[in-house]
Amino acid sequence: MPFYNSEEERQHGLQQLQQRQKHLIELCYTVAQKYIFEGKHEDAVPAALHSLRFRMNVHGLSSVELVPAYLLLAEASLGLGRVVQAEEYLSQAQWTVLKSTECSYAIHSLLHRNLGLLYMAKENYEEARYHLANDIYFASCAFGTEHIRASGGYFHLANIFNGLKKLDLADTLYTKVSEIWNKYLNDHYQVLSQARIQQIDLLGKRFETDTGLDEAQEAEAIQILTSILNIRESTSNKAPQKTIFVLKILFMLYFLMMNSSKAEEYALRALHLAKKQKLSVQEQNTIQDLLNLISVEEAQPIT
Numbered sequence: 001m002p003f004y005n006s007e008e009e010r011q012h013g014l015q016q017l018q019q020r021q022k023h024l025i026e027l028c029y030t031v032a033q034k035y036i037f038e039g040k041h042e043d044a045v046p047a048a049l050h051s052l053r054f055r056m057n058v059h060g061l062s063s064v065e066l067v068p069a070y071l072l073l074a075e076a077s078l079g080l081g082r083v084v085q086a087e088e089y090l091s092q093a094q095w096t097v098l099k100s101t102e103c104s105y106a107i108h109s110l111l112h113r114n115l116g117l118l119y120m121a122k123e124n125y126e127e128a129r130y131h132l133a134n135d136i137y138f139a140s141c142a143f144g145t146e147h148i149r150a151s152g153g154y155f156h157l158a159n160i161f162n163g164l165k166k167l168d169l170a171d172t173l174y175t176k177v178s179e180i181w182n183k184y185l186n187d188h189y190q191v192l193s194q195a196r197i198q199q200i201d202l203l204g205k206r207f208e209t210d211t212g213l214d215e216a217q218e219a220e221a222i223q224i225l226t227s228i229l230n231i232r233e234s235t236s237n238k239a240p241q242k243t244i245f246v247l248k249i250l251f252m253l254y255f256l257m258m259n260s261s262k263a264e265e266y267a268l269r270a271l272h273l274a275k276k277q278k279l280s281v282q283e284q285n286t287i288q289d290l291l292n293l294i295s296v297e298e299a300q301p302i303t
Contacts, residue, residue, distance in 0.1 A: 018058055070090070074114050113153055116132035117156065120159075155227075158173030181249055182245070274287055
């Protein structure tokens with residue numbers, strides 16, 4: 001323990017320690033989330049455990065702030081096929097929420113999403129649908145019905161309907177998820193486009209692109225959108241426009257992530273499909289404009 005000359009110094013030292021621990025909480029949480037979305041569930045466990053430990057140090061053993069870490073551990077356990085262990089973490093999370101008088105809509109949303117995933121793993125789709133509907137409700141209360149934070153609930157619900165061969169319902173929900181991400185990325189890109197123009201005008205420098213997402217959210221977007229793309233591609237002969245729509249969203253995501261090679265890959269796939277399906281010249285030109293955008297960006301190195 002460090003030695004302090006006064007109570008004021010001691011309090012200052014404790015505040016600094018808490019700030020460092022809060023930073024570590026978020027860092028570990030984001031890393032664990034990212035690993036889960038990437039399917040690296042084993043790697044997610046240590047980061048989630050560290051997040052839980054730091055949360056206990058900062059907030060105490062019964063705080064609702066522990067719930068997100070319990071839920072990460074539950075989701076990682078499900079990914080590893082450890083259903084019983086996942087149930088234990090979820091029970092702890094539920095009990096903590098029940099005892100709390102100040103539980104946010106966001107935490108309720110996460111809890112129901114993970115309960116939905118648990119029941120999906122147990123093939124109890126009725127219960128899974130109930131919890132995912134609650135996830136969507138609480139996420140909508142917290143962030144809005146069209147927010148990317150609500151998209152995960154719609155996505156998992158779509159997966160249930162897809163597995164049950166209720167394809168019309170699944171299609172509607174996959175479309176909604178795609179539209180949510182398209183709006184977010186397109187809106188963000190438009191803001192950055194204006195900022196880039198101003199930056200070039202003022203300083204003669206290229207404005208660096210950004211998704212506005214943390215690493216975990218980017219990984220979630222990739223996981224959700226590539227999953228939807230795989231489903232769309234299986235029926236692309238029937239509805240090529242839906243496949244192209246998702247390809248263009250993935251282009252935008254990777255473009256904003258400054259991954260030009262992946263962005264170009266998705267744009268080329270969209271263009272190839274548009275030509276193969278003999279879609280309108282306007283559609284093909286729109287996709288070609290995306291490819292031209294990459295060429296322009298690469299011709300303007302960041303300074």
